Amino acid sequence: MIKTCILGASGYTGAELVKYLSLHDSYNLAGLYVSERSADAHKPINSLHSGLIGINSDPLQPLNDTILEQLAWDYDVIFLATPHEASHDWMQQLAGKRAVVLDLSGAFRIKDADVFATYYGFPHTDDVWREAAIYGLAEWYPAQIAEASLVAVPGCYPTASLTGLKPLKAAGLLTATLPIINAVSGVSGAGRKAALGNSFCEVSLQAYGLLQHRHMPEIEAYLGQEVIFTPHLGNFKRGILATITVEVQPGTTTEQIRSAFTQAYAETPCIRLRDSAPKIDDVVHTPFCDVHFAHCAQKNYVVVTTAIDNVLKGAAAQAIQCANLTQGLPIMSGLVPEGQL
Numbered sequence: 001m002i003k004t005c006i007l008g009a010s011g012y013t014g015a016e017l018v019k020y021l022s023l024h025d026s027y028n029l030a031g032l033y034v035s036e037r038s039a040d041a042h043k044p045i046n047s048l049h050s051g052l053i054g055i056n057s058d059p060l061q062p063l064n065d066t067i068l069e070q071l072a073w074d075y076d077v078i079f080l081a082t083p084h085e086a087s088h089d090w091m092q093q094l095a096g097k098r099a100v101v102l103d104l105s106g107a108f109r110i111k112d113a114d115v116f117a118t119y120y121g122f123p124h125t126d127d128v129w130r131e132a133a134i135y136g137l138a139e140w141y142p143a144q145i146a147e148a149s150l151v152a153v154p155g156c157y158p159t160a161s162l163t164g165l166k167p168l169k170a171a172g173l174l175t176a177t178l179p180i181i182n183a184v185s186g187v188s189g190a191g192r193k194a195a196l197g198n199s200f201c202e203v204s205l206q207a208y209g210l211l212q213h214r215h216m217p218e219i220e221a222y223l224g225q226e227v228i229f230t231p232h233l234g235n236f237k238r239g240i241l242a243t244i245t246v247e248v249q250p251g252t253t254t255e256q257i258r259s260a261f262t263q264a265y266a267e268t269p270c271i272r273l274r275d276s277a278p279k280i281d282d283v284v285h286t287p288f289c290d291v292h293f294a295h296c297a298q299k300n301y302v303v304v305t306t307a308i309d310n311v312l313k314g315a316a317a318q319a320i321q322c323a324n325l326t327q328g329l330p331i332m333s334g335l336v337p338e339g340q341l
């Protein structure tokens with residue numbers, strides 16, 4: 001059994017990790033942690049997330065620096081479902097020891113320290129692990145992930161955006177014109193902590209973070225091309241729908257575009273190529289990313305739509321895909337029924 005623990009287990013992504021890892025045959029989920037002064041310390045996880053009743057009733061344990069150091073030697077796999085700052089500050093103590101670390105935060109996704117400081121609002125001081133971290137876009141970097149000590153699990157919007165754009169980029173079909181990404185997320189994307197802007201009566205479909213959201217440089221870094229990215233907050237709980245409008249090379253045929261997607265995703269059970277536009281209800285509470293494209297040959301434009309559950313393929317399920325790769329398990333182990341692996 002692979003001995004594993006979750007730091008930040010009480011949050012939205014942490015709770016999904018608890019569910020999938022508790023039910024997974026190959027992992028022994030032996031520790032659930034929250035911050036040292038957490039109001040939820042010592043409570044059973046299923047008193048916070050009632051969907052876990054009958055699945056996991058372990059108490060949430062408060063962390064401190066001594067425990068942290070010990071975790072890195074005691075565990076095979078550690079999931080960090082914590083704020084960016086906490087992941088950043090702890091990595092020196094956690095990484096490079098016995099445990100493989102899967103960090104769901106954004107702290108180790110961006111290689112350029114200046115870009116990081118601009119978009120995250122605090123300086124990155126861990127050059128070693130920022131450089132060594134492997135980006136955990138599971139369908140695109142499986143070999144590197146398999147060998148990684150630290151996996152920086154992608155953000156939810158970048159997962160939806162890159163899954164739609166990378167096949168076209170890899171096939172050489174994009175032009176220099178900037179892809180336009182408009183994506184709508186459910187409110188769970190903002191995490192579980194209370195905030196006025198996320199409360200029921202305040203949320204109404206609205207763009208935010210215009211031209212300054214931290215996911216824009218993340219998408220650009222792993223696409224290899226600048227983009228315009230506009231996130232929107234929607235009045236629903238879960239899911240992201242990304243609508244991506246791109247110019248393609250003159251003379252590109254629909255068959256070339258189809259081939260770009262089928263080649264990229266022929267062997268990837270997590271990505272479902274669709275012949276109709278996906279909707280959020282198709283993917284919420286699933287680990288899948290649904291992808292569809294429409295091609296306007298006269299104008300040389302393609303509209304790609306992708307849909308994911310932000311908490312699953314956008315975070316926890318992708319982290320489990322990456323953990324599976326590091327442990328030599330099938331990539332979708334524990335995420336789909338055994339017979340479908």
Ligand SMILES: NC(=O)C1=CN([C@@H]2O[C@H](COP(=O)(O)OP(=O)(O)OC[C@H]3O[C@@H](n4cnc5c(N)ncnc54)[C@H](OP(=O)(O)O)[C@@H]3O)[C@@H](O)[C@H]2O)C=CC1
Nearest residue numbers: 008010011012013034035038081082104105189191192315
């Ligand atoms: N929600 C989403 O759709 C996505 C989230 N992410 C990223 O994943 C991470 C977790 O997100 P999410 O689950 O939504 O967040 P939540 O706010 O729902 O949960 C955060 C968790 O971290 C704990 N925590 C907070 N501060 C600290 C600290 N200083 N030290 C230790 N634990 C702490 C919280 O418990 P407590 O405060 O009680 O200690 C809680 O368990 C974040 O970095 C987020 O950016 C990535 C992709 C998608």
Ligand SMILES: CC(=O)N[C@@H](CCC(=O)OP(=O)(O)O)C(=O)O
Nearest residue numbers: 104105106155156157185189190
């Ligand atoms: C709706 C909402 O607020 N979404 C979050 C994105 C969540 C995510 O992907 O998290 P990372 O911070 O780990 O990148 C946001 O826009 O900040």
